[in-house]
Amino acid sequence: MVSIFPSYLAPLREALLGRAISRGLLELTVHDLRAWTHDVHQAVDDSPYGGGPGMVMRPQVWGDALDDVLAGPPARLVVPTPAGRPFTQALAREFSAEERLVFACGRYEGIDQRVLDDAARRVTVDEVSIGDYVLVGGEVAVLAIVEAVVRLLPGVLGNPRSAAEDSFSDGLLEGPAYTRPEVWRGLAVPDVLRSGNHALIDRWRRDRSLERTHRRRPDLLEALPADALDRADRAL
Numbered sequence: 001m002v003s004i005f006p007s008y009l010a011p012l013r014e015a016l017l018g019r020a021i022s023r024g025l026l027e028l029t030v031h032d033l034r035a036w037t038h039d040v041h042q043a044v045d046d047s048p049y050g051g052g053p054g055m056v057m058r059p060q061v062w063g064d065a066l067d068d069v070l071a072g073p074p075a076r077l078v079v080p081t082p083a084g085r086p087f088t089q090a091l092a093r094e095f096s097a098e099e100r101l102v103f104a105c106g107r108y109e110g111i112d113q114r115v116l117d118d119a120a121r122r123v124t125v126d127e128v129s130i131g132d133y134v135l136v137g138g139e140v141a142v143l144a145i146v147e148a149v150v151r152l153l154p155g156v157l158g159n160p161r162s163a164a165e166d167s168f169s170d171g172l173l174e175g176p177a178y179t180r181p182e183v184w185r186g187l188a189v190p191d192v193l194r195s196g197n198h199a200l201i202d203r204w205r206r207d208r209s210l211e212r213t214h215r216r217r218p219d220l221l222e223a224l225p226a227d228a229l230d231r232a233d234r235a236l
């Protein structure tokens with residue numbers, strides 16, 4: 001990862017991801033972009049051609065940084081930006097199969113486009129967005145993307161079923177979850193979940209997942225492959 005605020009990415013070394021690193025399931029290197037500046041002010045940005053508000057990150061600095069960081073084993077360059085294609089669970093799964101990912105954290109009004117165009121001459125460049133809103137920089141998006149990707153790596157999650165059965169894995173939103181006590185503030189756990197009848201439980205969970213998806217994200221239902229819903233699903 002390359003950023004002008006390396007400490008922003010420190011949370012990646014905590015908790016589950018930190019344990020995955022210490023177990024050797026992945027390696028994480030954070031580079032300070034200013035290491036590739038040569039002026040006393042360590043300038044990384046400049047005024048935009050054509051005018052307009054804000055500053056643009058300079059191609060020389062990013063170009064030198066990516067020349068060094070992209071050298072070595074083949075990598076895929078991921079650039080979080082509001083102008084990117086949506087980052088989805090499917091793309092997280094695709095990224096999790098990559099040997100190496102390099103993340104460029106832009107700030108200000110973004111990185112000079114020629115940096116990405118130049119990188120695309122030698123690696124796959126993915127400009128991705130984690131949502132239709134604008135952050136101050138790419139670092140927070142990288143935290144989200146890396147967590148979504150790393151949790152899919154074999155051995156990271158305690159139970160592999162977790163990744164296989166979480167939201168979006170089957171194209172639907174996950175339904176409600178419950179744990180002890182059976183009744184809490186007058187609210188009871190649905191009886192079916194205590195029935196021990198796993199066929200009924202699976203059916204109930206699928207129905208709740210379909211209902212929630214229909215209510216909150218009908219677009220996901222529209223996007224399902226034609227054969228994704230079985231007769232019982234359609235009966236709901």
Ligand SMILES: NC(=S)c1ccno1
Binds near residue numbers: 082128138141
């Ligand atoms: N929405 C995304 S990914 C973003 C990056 C920087 N600002 O917003």
